[in-house]
Amino acid sequence: MEKHHHISIIDFKTTEHQTKFVQFTGYDANQEKKFTAEVKFVGGVPYGDIIHPDRSTLSSECRDFIREQLLHKYNTGQF
Numbered sequence: 090m091e092k093h094h095h096i097s098i099i100d101f102k103t104t105e106h107q108t109k110f111v112q113f114t115g116y117d118a119n120q121e122k123k124f125t126a127e128v129k130f131v132g133g134v135p136y137g138d139i140i141h142p143d144r145s146t147l148s149s150e151c152r153d154f155i156r157e158q159l160l161h162k163y164n165t166g167q168f
Contacts, residue, residue: 092118094154099125101168111135111159111168119148128159135159 096115103109109130116123124147128137138144140152147155162168 092116092121094118094151096155096158098162098168109163109168111163113159115151115155117147117151119150122147126155130159130163133163135163 094115094117096113099112099114101109101111110127111130112125112127114123114125124139126137126139128135128140130136135156139147140156142149142152145152
C-alpha cells in the first residue's frame with residue numbers, strides 16, 4: 090500500500106498583532122517519519138524551521154505538501 094504525506098492541525102491562535110501560530114502533527118511518507126511542528130503566519134506567509142529548506146529534516150516533497158496544505162487552510166479561513 091502506498092503511503093502519503095499528511096498533516097493534522099492540533100491547535101492555532103491569533104496574537105494581538107494578527108500573527109497566527111499553528112501547531113500540527115504530520116507524516117513524511119518519503120522518510121516514513123512522524124513529526125510535530127509549529128509555524129507562524131505573518132502577513133499570510135508561513136514561517137518555521139519545519140518548512141525551511143536548510144533547517145528542516147523533512148523531505149522536500151513533504152515540506153512543499155505542508156506549505157500547500159497550510160496556505161490552503163489559511164486562505165480558506167480554517168484557522
